[in-house]
Structure formats: structure tokens, C-alpha cells
Amino acid sequence: MRPALRLLPLTLCIAVSLQAHAADGKSAPTYKLCPLVDAVPAFEDVQKAPEGLNILNNNQLPTDLEGDLLSGTEANPVFNGNVTMRRGDQFMGADQLTFDKAQNRYSAEGSVRYQASGLRMRAARAEGDQNSNTHTMQNLEYQLLSRRGNGKAQSLNMAGDIGSLYGATYSTCPPEERNWELRANRIDINTDTNMAVAHGATLRIGKIPVLYLPWFMFPTNEDRRTGVLLPSMSNSNRNGFDYRQPIYLNLAPNYDATLMPRWMSKRGGAMSGQFRYLNEAGNGTVEALWMPNDKLRDRSRWLGHFDGIQNLSPNWQFRADINWISDPRYYEDFNNNIDGLSQVTSYSSVGAYGRGQEWSAGVSADHWQLADFTLGKNILPYDRLPRAFASWERHMNSALQFGVDAEAVRFHHPVYAAGSRLDLKPWISAPLEGDSWFLRPTLAYRFTGYSLDHSLGQTLGDNSPSRGQSIFSLDTGLFFDRDMQVKGKDYLQTIEPRLFYLNVPYVNQADMPVFDTQPLTFSWNQLFRDNRYSGADRQADANQLTLAISTRMIRQSDGHERLSLSLGQIRYFADSRVRLPNEPITEQGRSAWVVDANYAPTDRWTIGASYQRDPKFNRTDLASVRARYLLPNQGVFNLSYRYRRALLEQVDASFLYPINERWSIVGRQYYSLRDSKTLESLAGVQWDSCCVAVRVVARRYVQNRAGDLGNTLMFEIELKGLGSAGQDTQRALRRAILGYNRDDLYLVPPQIATGQPSTQDNTKIP
Template sequence: MRTSFRLLPLSLCIALALPAYGQDDGYGDDDWALCPVGDAVPAFADAPAPTGTPQQRIEQPTDIEGDQLEGQQDENTIVQGNVALSRGDQFLGTDRLTFNSETGQYVAEGSVRYSDSGMRIVAERAEGNQQDDSHTITDLRYQLTERRGNGGAERIELKGEQGALVGSTYSTCAPSERAWELRANRIDIDTEKGMGVARNATLRIGKVPVLYVPWFMFPIDDRRRTGLLYPAVSLSGRNGFDWKQPIYLNLAPNYDATVTPRIMTERGASIGGEFRWLYPKGEGTVSGTWMPKDKLPENEPFRYLNNPITGLPIPGATLPTDNRGQFSLGATHYFNKFWRARASLGWVSDTHYLEDFSNSLYGVSTYSIGSTLGVYGQGRHWSASFTADRYQLTDYTLTEASLPFDRLPRLFAQWNRPLNDWLHAGIDAEAVRFRHDVFDAGSRLDVKPFVEMPLEGGSWFLRPRLAYRYTAYKLEDGLATSIGNSLAQRYAATSGTTPTPELIAQLTNAGPTRSLPISSIDAGLFFDRHTQIRGDNYLQTLEPRLFYLRVPYENQDGLPLFDTAPMTFSWGQLFRDNRYTGPDRQSDANQLTTALTTRLINEDDGRERLAASIGQIRYFDDTRVIVPGETPVERGKSAWIADVSVAPSDRWQINASYQWDPKFRREDLAALRARYLIGDAGVVNVGYRYRRDLLEQADFSFLYPINPNWSVVGRYYYSLLDKKELETIAGVQWESCCIAVRLVGRRYLRNRTGDLNNSIQLEVELKGLGSAGQKTERVLRRAILGYDRDDLYLVPPSPLRRDTVDPTLDSNP
């Protein structure tokens, strides 16, 4: 039996009432860490598959089915036996439905069941009036299928856009294991305004009440509203008691702001802010922090007034106590599908700022902040940019002379397209104006056209390539004179005679140029065969590769060094046409790279179980182009480079790299990274890194599950070269599907003087509601690769990098 009927509005407010106390952590339906959805209210077997979205309900008809229909004109209509109403994603089932079409009065009795795309409800009785839109639901239980919340209520009263929940509860725990629960005597709901008011709300851990709120207003939908966000609270020896209270300002639909006052009892007060905007052709964020008075420099004056290496006082050094802060801007504007403008700007008040306001090694190892402003374009066969770069020093152990040259501005263009099936042509071009606060600078034009023939088949490839590099400079007088004097001194040292003024003038060139042809041939073969190992079928490949590079020598001592340095020798360098990072030097070359790679690919699942590569460069001539301080590359063989990646099982992953120099019979690099997965949640990481005369480090981290709830975590990160502890973590955590408690002890390097900071962090997380204490999970995710088994990269970014970073680093040191 089917008839037309308006579905009873039972969904209204329950799904948004109690869970709105807490934060929506974005847990999805497949998140294994949360309790199963069907614990509190299992899915209804007689409910049809939902169709459409909640926004489409009003446009869809309602169908009613039942075993028996009774009724007369101007009297009640009664539907009995397996009553089912459905509309779009909504379903209502009950044993008996009584409805009066004249008065609009209805009563649903016996096994009342309701479901939609976000929730399920079971109740004993529902009654109300459709005409005046008033409804009462009694003795109910509910399950939120998106936020994983569940609970119950003695009664729900609805009147138009207004509603109230009486005697309600909420939790993300299973009903049989109520680790935590929210209870409220009454919650008043206003769906038109999207707000709710809870009265006499209590948070219980187990059976113990730990928080009581007599009155609390909260949002019940996704509309943004001005108000307080969750504070961040911590305690440390450096900051003392640390409270950050974000205040959200909903200014307009397309822009908003957050103001964050902060109080540190050992240092003082600060205020931060963030402003975000969004419009059809772009977006952006600007943020900053200002601290009018910081007591930390006064508490540790030796670190600001003395050189950390020599221990001697720094002439003219002062304590950076007043007006400390940072600023950052990130914005993008799209002109059309080809062109966009982008800004990434950063600034800090002093060279100690990143170290003082960061709790990781990045604040210690970073020496500069880079700011970039530019216009970028990209098409099918081309790309171009017009940018300006500026650097700020953030390391108090260095001087301004350590900063890279600013590029004000830089114009770059690249074009590459096939002329036909066997011939490609292209050009890379760059024009830069360099500037520096300490050194004289100049301008550079670099143009590199090329042609290549990408010949290849199913089991081979051959790619001959011919390029021509032209580089021209226009130097400031001071830089040209400095280079000329350097060349004159070199002439005097090699010839034994004093250069004449005429020769010095000849060596001083304000507009030097360089032009060189670059030719290369890259060739390779692919062999494969089927094999079996321990009964499994594999495809084994053998991939020999040759790369010949020829670049004639040209003396480049008269060229400046703006942004060019030797590259670190690695596998990728075996196949590059220049061993320098920039165009100020083009290495001469007459060399041949030989390399061999083999792989084992499981034919059942396609997984690569083994990849091993080895390669070496044979230099037929001495390399004569070098930069100051670089050791020349002599005729002969380079170091052997070997890389191996092996996965003997689904739980093991091992990577190793090794470089051996046969000429000096020494190892230049050794790295080992191994990961083992324990059960469904555990992981063990072991790492060793060695680079001659630069670093030697050992890294061990783990998460070991003792049982489904208890686990221990740890990390030991040590520099063997410096004989210095970099970071140590030890902790224990208890976790269920709805609650987690983490206790972590941490010892880490906190400044460039080598001081270590000790901290103990405790966090209690009520999943689906929020957390109290310090954010230990963020620390553990960074320190233990694979902590959540969603990040299984073997090698983290090296904490010894001295590179530019986002100046908004601001955590709880």
C-alpha cells in the first residue's frame, strides 16, 4: 500500500546537539581507532538504501507502506503492521501510526525507528501535530553515523525551529564500555539561529564527574560564528604556565580572523593574529605575533651577549627584550588558466626569534627566512616566472655575509616541445639582478637552447642531446675590481712576477661572458625474465644504462659566484650535465657513466620487492673548472654509488645507500634505514647516516603495543660525530576506541649552544570531543615514523638542514 504523506520531522536537532560541545576531529567512517558505528543503534534491516542528500529531501515525495490501512472521512487514519515511511535519505518505521488529516495530529507507537544519512534513532513513542509543527519523542536512543557519537534522551520537544532535549547523554564510546560521557539536564535548540544552550552539563570519566558547566552556548551546525576556540595550555621550565586563547571572528562569508592572546608566566604576554580571505580568483593568509616585553633574554643573558662558539662577548650585542614578533603572508591570485601571482613573505624581529619560539630542531638549524613575490605562468609546452627573492638572517652565530644573494628581480622562461616524432627542441633562459647588503653584486643572463632525439622502443632507449650555454654578466665596479685583483694575485703566484697595471686592468672585466656547447648521449636497455623464489612468481629486470657527457673547458675564474655551489655527489648526479647548482659555473667534462639496476616485482600483487642499483663515473680527463675550496676531480674513476631497497615481507622495508671511493679506499657515505611493522599498530624504525667529515647519526624509534590498549613509545636520536644527544623520547599510552591517555617524557636540543630541554607531557583525549593537556600526539607523529601507520616514509627531513622555513613557527618550547 502506498500513499502521499509528509514525513515526520524527527531528524531535526539530535545529531548536532551534544556533540557540538566538542570539536569535530574529522574522523571518517573507516577510522579504525574509533568505536564501531553500529554499537548503540544497529542499522535497520527494513530501511531502504538512502537516496539523495539532506538538502534534496524537500523536493522528494514520501512513500508509506503498511500491512493494514483503516480510516474514514474526518476521522483518524490508522496504518498498522510494519509501517514504513521513506523520503530520500530518511526512513521512519513503527508498529502503528495514527494520523488525523483534519487536525494534523499524529501518534507513532511501538518500535519507532528513524534513520537518515547522519543518524539513527530508536524510541518508544512519537507524537505531535503536523499543522503547528510541534512534536514530542520519548525514551529514545541515537547513533550519529558521521561523528561516531551515541547516547539517549528522556524526551525531545520540538516546536517549529525551536527544540529541547531533556535528560540527554552523549559519548563516542560503546554503550558497554562507557569510558566517558556527557550528560545534560536540558538542551534548548534553535535551528533557525543554529545555536543551542545546555544547562547543568556534566562530563564524566567512567563514573566520576570531572567537569560541571551550569550554562553553555554552542553551535549546532556548520555556520561560522564569532567566539572562543579551544585554548592551548602547557607548562615548561622556559615559559612557565603557558595559556593561548584563540578568539575567532566571523567577519564575512569569504574572510575571517583569529586573535590569540597568550600569557607565559616566566616570560610575559603576547598577542597573535591571523586573517584569511577567499575570493573567486584567489586566496590568502596573513599572520603575525607581537610580544612587547620578553623576560627570557634577561633570564639567559649569556646566550644573547656571547658568541656560542668562542664564549667571548659579542661587540655591540644587546638583549632582544622589547617588541619581539614575526610576520608572514601567503597569497595567490589567478589571472586566468595560464597565469597567477603568488606572495610568500616572512619576517622575524631578531636572530634569536626562531630558536626562542620553536620546540624542534628546525628552529635551531635554520639560518634564514626567504621571502618571494612573483608572477608565474605555465602552458602545455612552456613555463615562465617573474619573481623577487629576499633573505633575512635568523642565526645569531652568523653574519649578514652568510646570506644568499637577493634576486631583485629574476625572470625565468622555459620552452620545450616536440618538432616531430623523433626531434625535440627547447630553451631555458634566466635573467637575474643580484643584490647583497655586504657584497657588491651585478646582473646575469643565462640562455641554454637544446635539441634532442628521444629514440626508444619497448626494451631500449637512446637520447642524444646537444645544448649550447651562453652566460653574460654586468658587474658593479667593486665586484669587477675584486675579481680582477684575485686573478692578478693568482697570476703572480703561478708566474712569479708582479702583474703590471695594464694587466690588472685587462683582468678587471665588468662584463664577462661564457659560451659552451654541451653534448650528451643517454642510452639504456631493459631485460626481463620470469622466475620463482620460495614458490612465488616474480618478474626480474636487468637495466644497464650508459650516459656520456662532453663539455669543453673554458676558464671561468673571471666569473662571480652568486648562487652556485658544488652538488652533493649522489645517484642523480651520475646523469646530470653540470655538477654545480647554478649557472655561474659550467663544469668541463669528458666522462662516461655506467650504471646497472635490477628489480624483483611480485607478479601476484605487483609490489616491488627488490630494487638494487650501482653506478660509477669514468673521467677521461682532469676536471679543471672548480670553485674556491673545492678539490679538483682528477682523471680516473669516481666513487661507486650503490642503492638498495628490499621488502622481504609485507612487514619489513629496508633501504641502504653506500658510496665507496676506490682511489682513496674510503667510504664517503653510508646510510641504512629499516622499518618493521608490529601487528596492526606497532612500528620499529632504525636509521644510521654517515657522510664523511659532515655527520654521523643514529636514530631509533618505536611504538610497541603491549596489548590492544597499552603501548610504549620511544626515540633515541644521537650524533656520533658530535657525541651529542639530539632527542630522547620515552612514553606510555593507553588507548581505546573513544579515549586515549598519553604520558611522554622528552629531552631535546633547544638552542645552538647545545643546551637540552627536559619536559613531561600529559594528554587526555576524548575522541570526538577534544583533548586536554599538551599536544603529545603531534610530537610523536614527527618523531616516530609510522606512529599512526598512515605515514611510512623511511627518512625524515634532516634536522641539520640550514634552509629557509615558514617564519610562523610558533609552538610551546
């Protein structure tokens, strides 16, 4: 009677296939609101399979058949009362089972129960013919054990590898709260090819049918399959009605593609695509968009993008990030958030990079493309075509280290003349340190030489300018710590004074070009650097001393940093005469005070501040205050203020507030005090249930360089375990709200206030 169990895995294939068909690539939903009640209750007489048993091929295992009473004849035995049949991890139970040895047929009646890996099922009756390998079941219900899927069917017929399920339903909702359900008149399944065809399928939300598919094919396992995915629809005043229909192409086990026809009522049609590949040594993604005619711009639009890595050897890796756009307005027109407007250039790079125990090196090339139609190509940075660099260092012993940093670059620009640059910086250091102190003297020599285009050389007065400078620094500090108690809790408090002396003789660099060098933003880290510029075109002269002190308070029970405070300033003993064009000389005296502070008065509150004040002019150069509060029930509130003299003054407030288990609201107000203008406003609401979530998010944002504000309304409905339709609200919320960092689609952040993982159900559904 072993073949009697062959029909049962078919129902599991059907239930799995509906979820595999619905998977849209997004993170798995959670079911925290679902009651802990199974659609098919657990069977008391099921026993676990013995440990170590190989259940991958149940057909080769013996079948154990038991019952309270055996009657009938030898040719037609009848088992009655608590009939159980077990083989491997498969179990069947019934009130009565009859077997006809002559016809090789069986029938099971009365509370037919079946359970195997991943599936629990019950039916009114089951019967089959072993000779023809045909089986039927009537009035069946099923429950997926490792998933939330459950459903019913009027009947199941199977002949060999081909089966049909009639009057089938599927949902991840509990039977008493059927918020959504998929129904099909008939589902034909081929267990050999793992493919199925549904006839007359209807998707219902509540009792209302919202989608009808007369015919569609889907897989019966979790393998990727070619097919049509759920569409995305939105509406905005920029694009009008926007419809996207993704089509997935499973080309091979290690590469695939997605095509996405798109239609925008105000712009026209477009086609985009994505190709992904994966091999043993790397992976990559190719993306492209083509619009033959944008009705708003009266021209074709396109985008090309490649992002990939490839391991060339244990020490070398190839990396590429290539972007190409059709015109400088592309990002403005095809991005519906403020991030797109802040992008004035499109950057591409490609190179091979290596790293060893005492060295690192690379050869690369990069290119800049204009992405702001209000600007000219003269604002573009110089391309580096190519760039080669290497760093090597050697630790002779604990008291002596030496090395060299080298770079060679050929620059190119669409407007300006350029040239080549060689930069060499050998150095030697003799670090000394103990448990509570360190002393690190370092001596370096930096040589930079150029080979310039003739026109640039004429302008600067020399085709081959060069520079050589010695650089001496002395970095020293102390560590003091003590144990202390605050409100009965043990803390470790530290005090860390630090001195950093830097001496670099002056060398005239007025005849040297400026290719990739800019002043670094003054900050805490800048207090301890040997050059205030990025790039090698300028090496600042210096005779200065940094005085700094930091203190921290660390909770000893878990290492949580309750307080950190840092204060520092540079004392300039002489004027720094090296400068970029139009940059003022750094005069003798004192730099701005740099203050960084972070304080967590409770596990819910985090407060931070940064402040820079210039005593020479008695003015504030920078001020930043930020606060974050973790609301009960996994909500969050953020508030920040940012000021930089002559550049910006902004406030930013955002929140996620769960009203109760089912309702959440989100919001953001990003405002420029300097311009008296809103940069972005966002307001949204979500209703959540056991198996359905609905999100509506309204946004008002700067949509072009002129500062005009645009409006968009994003709507998304998620049928948990089946997929979602509408715009991806998760991306907008993650970008807008600090702390919205879940991997699923909820508005609730992933951790409670104490930082521990959420206890809600996070069952993964592929």
C-alpha cells in the same frame, strides 16, 4: 496527520550540533574498539524509501498510516497493534495512536519508534497539537546512524521553530561503556536560525565531572560558526606553563579567521592569528604572532607569514611564500623541536609562473633573513630581486629536438656588492631509441654575462665579465630482462648498463663572481649531469665518461620491486680546472664509486644502503644504512646509520609497538656519534578505548645553538567525536617516526604489512 512528524528532526539537530560544536579541525577518529551494537537497536518494521523518491521535502509527500485494529469513532480514530506511519524516508511506529480531529491533536503511546535519514529514536510517548504546532516526547533515546553519537533526554518540547530538550546527554561511547558523556539541564534550539543554547552543561569523564559550562551557544547543523574552541595546554622548561585559547571567527563562506591568545609563565602574553581565504582561482593563508614583551629576551617578538596561490590564466599561476621574523632567535625560542634549530635562515619568495606544451617561464623575487643569532649577515645567500627565466623546446620529429634555457637575475646582498647576470643555453639533440636501447647525443652552447657593481668589478678586474662554452654529451644504454622464479613466485629481472660521455672545453672563470652557485652533492644522479655546480656562475670543464649498471627484480603479480642495485663511477680523462674559491681541482683519474641498493626480503622488511668510496685516497666518503620492519598489528621499527666524511656520523632508531588493542608505546633515539651527544630522545605511551584515547609523550631535545638539552612532557586526551585537549602529539610523532603517517590521531600506522588499507572503521565525522 502529516505534521505529527515535524517534531522528530529536532532531536537529530541536537545530536549533530554537539558534534559540530566539538569539531576542532583535526582528522576524524576511528572506532575500531567499539562493539558493533547500537544504543537503539534497528527496527524490524522499517522499510527503505522507494528508489528515486525525493526526500528533501517530506512535508509535500503523502502519509501512510496502518495498524492491526482500528477503533474509536470517525472523529476520534484509534489505531492499535503494530501501528506504523510512513512519509518519505521517515518512519514512526507505536503500539497505539489516537487522533482527535476536532482538536487536531494526536498522541502515540507504547514503544514509540522513529527513524529518518541519519537518526533512530525510541520514546515512551509522543503527543502534539497541530493547530498550535506544539509537540512533546517523553523519555527518549536516540542513535545517529552515520555517526557514533547517541544519548537520552527526559523530555522534548517544541513550538514551531523553537524547541527545548530537558535532561539531555550525548556521547560517542556505547551505553554499557560510558567513558565520557556530555550532559545539559536544558538545550533551547531554534531550527530556523540553526542555533542552540545549552544551560548547565557538564562534561564527565567516567563518572567524574571535569568541565562545567553554565551557558554556551552552538550550531545545530554542520555549518562553520564563530565560537571558542578547545584550549591547548603544555609545560616545558623553556616556556613554563603554556596556555593557548583559540577563538574561531566564521567571517564568510569563503574566508575565516582564528585568534589565539597565548600565555607562557616564563615569557608572558602573546597574540597570534590566522586568516584563510578561498576563491575560484586560488587560496591563501595569512599568519601572525605578536608578543609585546618577552620577559626572557626583554624585547617584543613577532612573526608574519603568507602562503598562497592564485591562477591568473590557464597557463599562469601566482605563488607566494613570505616569512618575516622579529629577530634571529625567533625560531629557536618558539620551536620546540630540532627542526627549528637547523633553520639558520628565513626564506621568502613571490612570483608568477607559467607552463605550456613546449615552454615554461616565470618572474620571481626572493629574500633571505638571518635566523641564527650566532652567525652574521655575511652568511646569507644573495637575494634575487628579481629573477626571470624561460625554457622552450621543440620536437621536430622523433629524431630531432632543440630548445633554449634562459635566465636573467638581479642580485642583492646586505653586506657584499652584487650585480646582474644573464645566462643563455641553446641546445639541440638527436635522440634514437628502440625497445631495448637508447642513444641521445646533445650539443649545447652556454653563454653567461654580468653587469657588476663598480666595487665588485674593481675587485674582480672587470665590470662585465662573460663566458661562452660548448657542451657535448652522449647518453646511451641497454635494457635486458628475463623471467625468473624465486620460491615459486614469478619475477622480472632487468640488467641496465649505461654510458654517459661529457665534453666541455675549459674557459677561465676566475674573474666571474659567485652569487648562487655551490658544488652539488655527489650522488647517483650527479653521474649523469652536464655540470657539477648549481647555479650559472660556474660551468665545469669536463672530459669524462660515466660507467654505470643497474639491476632490478620486480614481482610480476603486483609490480613490487624486491631488489634494486646500482653501481657507477666517473672516469676523468683530464683535470677539471674550473673551481670555486678554496675548492680543490678535480684531477684526472676516477671518482668515488657510487652504490645504491634496496632490498625487501619479505613484505615486512625493507633494507636500503648507499655507499661512496674514493679509490684515490682509499677512504669512505659516504655511508648510509637504513632498515624498516613492519611489526604485526600495524607497528613499525626503523633503524638507520648515516656517515659523511668530516661532517656527521649519526644513528637513529624509532619504533611504534602496539602491545595489544588498547596499549601502544613509541620511542626514538637520535644520537650523534661524532659529537657523542643525544640530538633527540622520545618515549610515549597511549591508552585507547572505544571512545577515549590518552597519550603521554616525553621528549628530550637540543633546544638552542649552544647544544643545551631541553625537556618537555606532552599530554593529550581525546574524546572521540567531541575533540581533544592538550598538546598535538601527532605532529611530533609524525616527524620523529618514519611510517607514522596516519591522518587520524592514533599511534598505529594506516596500512598492514602487505600494504593493503586497514579494515578498521574509518567513519568520517566532520
